[in-house]
Amino acid sequence: MISKTINLTLKVWRQGRKEPIGRLETYQAKDISTDMSFLEMLDVVNEDLTKAGKEPIAFDHDCREGICGMCGAVINGRAHGQEKKTTLCQLHMRHFKDGDTIVVEPWRARAFPLVKDLVVDRSALDKIIMAGGYISANAGGAPDANAIPISKEVAENAFNAAACIGCGACVAACPNASAMLFVSAKVSHLALLPQGRPEAARRARAMVQAMDACGFGNCSNETECEAECPKGISIVEIARLNREFFKSEFS
Amino acid sequence: MSAEVKLDAKIPDGPLAEKWDRHRFNLKLVNPANKKKFNIIVVGTGLAGASAAATLAELGYNVQNFCIQDSPRRAHSIAAQGGINAAKNYANDGDSVWRLFYDTVKGGDFRAREGNVYRLAQLSCNIIDHCVAQGIPFARDYGGLLDNRSFGGAQVSRTFYAKGQTGQQLLLGAYSSLMRQVAAGMVTLYPRREMLDLVVVDGKARGIVVRNLITGEMETYSAHAVVLATGGYGNVFNLSTNAMASNVTAAFRAYKKGAFFANPCFTQIHPTCIPVHGTYQSKLTLMSESLRNDGRVWVPKKPGDKRKPADIPESERDYYLETKYPSFGNLVPRDVASRNAKEQCDLGKGVGETGLAVYLDFADAINRYGQDVIAGKYGNLFEMYEKITGENPYQTPMMIYPAVHYAMGGLWVDYNLMSTVDGLFVLGEANFSDHGANRLGASALMQGLADGYFVIPYTIGGYLAGTRFPEVNPSDNAEFKAATTAAQAKIDKLLSINGKRTVAEFHRELGLILWEYCGMSRNEEGLAKAKTLIQKLRAEFWEDVRVPGASQDLNQSLENAGRVADFLEFGELMVDDAIARKESCGCHFNTAYQTEENEARRDDDNFCHVAAWEYAGDDDSPRFHKEPLVFENVELSQRSYK
Secondary structure (H helix, E strand, C coil): CCCCEEEEEEEEEECCCCCCCCEEEEEEEEEEECCCEHHHHHHHHHHHHHHCCCCCCCCCCCCCCCCCCCCCCEECCEECCCCCCCCHHHCEHHHCCCCCEEEEECCCECCECEEECCEECCHHHHHHHHHHCCCCCCCCCCCCCCCCCCCHHHHHHHHHHHCCCCCCHHHHHCCCCECHHHHHHHHHHHHHCHHHHHHHHHHHHHHHHHHHHCCCECCCCCCHHHHHCCCCCCCHHHHHHHHHHHHHHCC | CCCCCCCCCCCCCCCHHHHHHHHHHHCCCCCHHHHCCCEEEEECCCHHHHHHHHHHHHHCCEEEEECCCCCHHHCHHHHCCCCEECCCCCCCCCCCHHHHHHHHHHHCCCCCCHHHHHHHHHHHHHHHHHHHHHCCCCCECCCCCECCECCCCCCCCCEECCCCCHHHHHHHHHHHHHHHHHHCCCEEEECCEEEEEEEEECCEEEEEEEEECCCCCEEEEECCEEEECCCCCHHHHCCCCCCCCCCCHHHHHHHHCCCCEECCCCEEEEEEECCCCCCCCCCCCECCHHHHHCCEEEEECCCCCCCCHHHCCHHHEECHHHHHCCCCHHHCCHHHHHHHHHHHHHCCCCCCCCCCCEEEECHHHHHHHCHHHHHHHHHHHHHHHHHHHCCCCCCCCEEEEEEEEEECCEECCCCCCECCCECEEECHHHECCCCCCCCCCCCHHHHHHHHHHHHHHHHHHHHHHCCCCCCCCHHHCHHHHHHHHHHHHHHHHHHHHCCCEEHHHHHHHHHHHHHHHCCCCECHHHHHHHHHHHHHHHHHHHHHEECCCCCCCCCHHHHHHHHHHHHHHHHHHHHHHHHHCCCCECCECECCCECCCCCECCCHHHHCEEEEEECCCCCCCCEEEEEECCCCCCCCCCCCCC
16 A cells, blocks of 8 residues: 545535525545545545535445445546446545546436435435335245255346446436336346245336336446446346336236 | 332243233234224334334334435435344254344343343344245255354354345335335335324323424324334444434434433444545445455555555465454454554554555455455445455455444333333334444344334334323414424524534544544543533534524435534433443453453443433433343353454
């Protein structure tokens, strides 16, 4: 870890909770260690703002190790920044150069109303899961865990879909603000497993309907979602969702 | 409560293996038609909270579930990596409920209850069954059956896992069950709420006060019972592997309302974390301890040696764990590995820019097995390391250092998971119950889910069925009003100080005090100093902290200020507990009590107990109570890893 420090100019979206429209404000981030994460850099800016008697930038974050899905912002036009398969908390400042100007904006989607500054309301994603993103199994009634063998390949495919962290980057990256990658990841994960088959048709229909009702756009195969997904969820899951959805019409 | 209060753990009679069955039979049941008449508050949506809320709703109770994040799916259980233990014995390698029980009690250095731990081991098997039914994509073998691995030095393969994301998958399973109950109208979800107080009416927990983190409004909720599943307090150290919002506030508020706090000085420090890089570091990232299976830990023999690792010849390297512990070598337990790393750094032999790191070197393993084999085992961890540090661990040794990871201490609970406040139940890391003075790897997920899926659904019924509840209406109840007023007053006070130092500065300073004097090794002089320093820092905080922004708004500085204010009080309680425990055990290593081999020396004659602290007012020292631990089934022995 040979650290050095850089100076940056930030243009950050600021919008109060009751303000109808926000604006980009300019801040200087000075002596930023290249070992810092992007969020630690924002912490430094916020410390400076606090000491200067100004209000710090509100942004969502929690685990800071790329798994909780709480953080996220559009960095120079890219959801979670330019690095592949990286959440904002795992984007490190060594990927920026001294003197860079960085534009920081919130997720933008009709289904994600802005709360304040970089914080948006993603409860629409919870509503989609409520519609059917589960297997109806009450605690207590399960057979032995090894009662139903599942091939290694199927289990791994299900795992790859289940790796979604629900951050909403796919929605932010999509020109239609569609949540297809998110929906497909859950539909795929559960449809692949034998335990999830009994409800597969109902689940696919209900989750797609919920997505539409929440104001997300439609999928037009732009594949921006796959490019920006920090967990590398593939658009193969969307193909699988489409198959499940069509099949459900005949059940 | 008088000082002579007896802590009754309510461990059922009978042989160990029959206690839980007998107890379930003896517990009163709530008639199915009556369940809907009971409201239950569950605070927290991690493994314990989400599983409890979902399961109580499945039974027919009305549940109100609160979380601090924007969605229940983000609770910090999500970050658990390694796996979850269960005594399934699928590997046919000699595991059993009894062995998992024994390993857990011994691993905890004989400071946990036999009855609770045995129940945990029994329920471990039900958890795996339920999780598979929920669609958790556990790792499987080619034949389609579940795969197991050995973990954390266990001699059997009993750990179920989903790559390095077991916590995520288990939490998403509990979350999906929870969301199903939200859709069914059985659970009302309140995200972005922070619990600021517990409301006790006529001696019973009857509700909570929360702050709506978006609007800043105080809100009150009433219920027949309150379940806290609010996680651990590791962030009292500022830097830890915990998420940023993890805090002690809910548990500490409950402590101030009469719930005893047990063993607060028991905090686990994990040996393999990515080292601190600078002042503004916000968190420490854990690297799975499985790395120690193939990595060799070393430092330069000469203090202050700043050469690159590749330039230091073999003869000038100190493989201190291998030298000191020839039979366990690099695989000594977490507490031993952590203490030794600190010792080397204190001797000036630490490496890296800060001198607070040791090498974990894979060169020998790569030479022996080839890079492909090592990549197959640890590829994702090596990638994660490179992402954070910018260094390639295939070419240069990793640098690691210990970091605070898990709180074994927590609110005292009896066998029913009920605290010393009637109707207040505490689950998961927030309670103290099952891990003694040291938690074994892959046991936290097991405990959180056992508590939520399989313990609380029974024990809460026993409480509700046997209790009479007068009507409580938050809008005209004096206790609710007083708690709300007090919570708002504290917020107004924080906003009005307008001093010169930020909340983060105070938090960093508190963390350094605790890390230095109440961390991996402790002594009386240091602990006494820490107590004074914390008191001084707390006084400064209330005079000089600067909290910008408004009360009636999304105000993250204010949220942090409230949490750090509680940490500043709680830190002193930790120190008090460490002072009172005049022995060493597990993670609590007091240098005055060690064996000739520098291992923790327990004093079973005088300290084989749970220390439980009762709040006695802001101006008085907390009152000490003890629950003696009785071992009828295992023999207390001294750990040795030479």
